[in-house]
Each structure stands twice: as structure tokens, then as C-alpha cells.
Amino acid sequence: MDELEFVLRKIIEIDNRAIDLQNRTEQTISEKEALLNDEIKNLDEQLNSNSNTKLEREVQKNIAQAHDMAKAISTESQQQKQNIQSKYAAIKDVLKKQIFNEIIEIN
Known part of the structure; x- marks a missing residue:
């Protein structure tokens, strides 16, 4: 019976780690998204007071970087999730x- 409990605990432990990883990934993505939105x-706000053209390019660059970061985080979390x-x-x-x-041995 101890082996069965061990097996079940391992299954639950692995399941919990996968859930924890997913939660941490979602939290990290939310935090990064909030920072990027800020x-x-x-x-x-700087666009309103400075040159529109220069700042537009900067915003687009930051948006592209944000998308790249989100993709990287998502890819990494998917790989970790698949590994688990x-x-x-x-x-x-x-x-x-x-x-x-x-069970066979018991019978």
C-alpha cells in the first residue's frame, strides 16, 4: 500500500507543479503586460509633447519588443509544461x- 501511496503522491506532486508553473507563467505575463502598458x-504622454514621428517609432519598437518578450515567455512556459x-x-x-x-499479485 505504501508504494501505491507513493505513486499517487508523485502523480499529485507532478500535477501540482504543472499547475504552479502555469499560474506563475500567467502571473509573469500579466506583470510584464502591466509594465509594458505603463x-x-x-x-x-510624451507623444503629445514631443515629436510625433520619433516617438511613434519608439512606441512601435517597444510594442514589438513586448510581443517578442510575450512570445518568448509563452514558448518557454509551453516547453516547461511539455517537459513536466x-x-x-x-x-x-x-x-x-x-x-x-x-493487484494481480494480490489476487
């Missing part, structure tokens, strides 16, 4: 076999 707002899911899937099959074998 920066864009500040740049918009792959590890989970690999362990899950082994654990299923162990549980099945234990």
Missing part, C-alpha cells in the same frame, strides 16, 4: 504497470 502610456507533462506521462505508465502488477 511604459506605452508614458510614451503616449512528458515526465508525468512516463511515470504514469510505469506506475500503472506497478499498480496492475500489485
Whole structure:
């Protein structure tokens, strides 16, 4: 029974890590988005008082950088999520076999 509990705890632990990673990723994206929105707002205010052409280019550059950052964060989190899911899937099959074998041995 201890092995079964161990297996179930490992499955829950892996699941919790995947959820935690997803939550942290979403929080990081939200924080970055808020910072970038603040920066864009500040740049918009500067647009009103400075040269429109120069600041427009700067805003577009920052927007492009923000999109690149968001893509990078999303890609990294997806890779980490896939790694965790792959590890989970690999362990899950082994654990299923162990549980099945234990049930067979009991009968």
C-alpha cells in the first residue's frame, strides 16, 4: 500500500507543479503586460509633447519588443509544461504497470 501511496503522491506532486508553473507563467505575463502598458502610456504622454514621428517609432519598437518578450515567455512556459507533462506521462505508465502488477499479485 505504501508504494501505491507513493505513486499517487508523485502523480499529485507532478500535477501540482504543472499547475504552479502555469499560474506563475500567467502571473509573469500579466506583470510584464502591466509594465509594458505603463511604459506605452508614458510614451503616449510624451507623444503629445514631443515629436510625433520619433516617438511613434519608439512606441512601435517597444510594442514589438513586448510581443517578442510575450512570445518568448509563452514558448518557454509551453516547453516547461511539455517537459513536466512528458515526465508525468512516463511515470504514469510505469506506475500503472506497478499498480496492475500489485493487484494481480494480490489476487
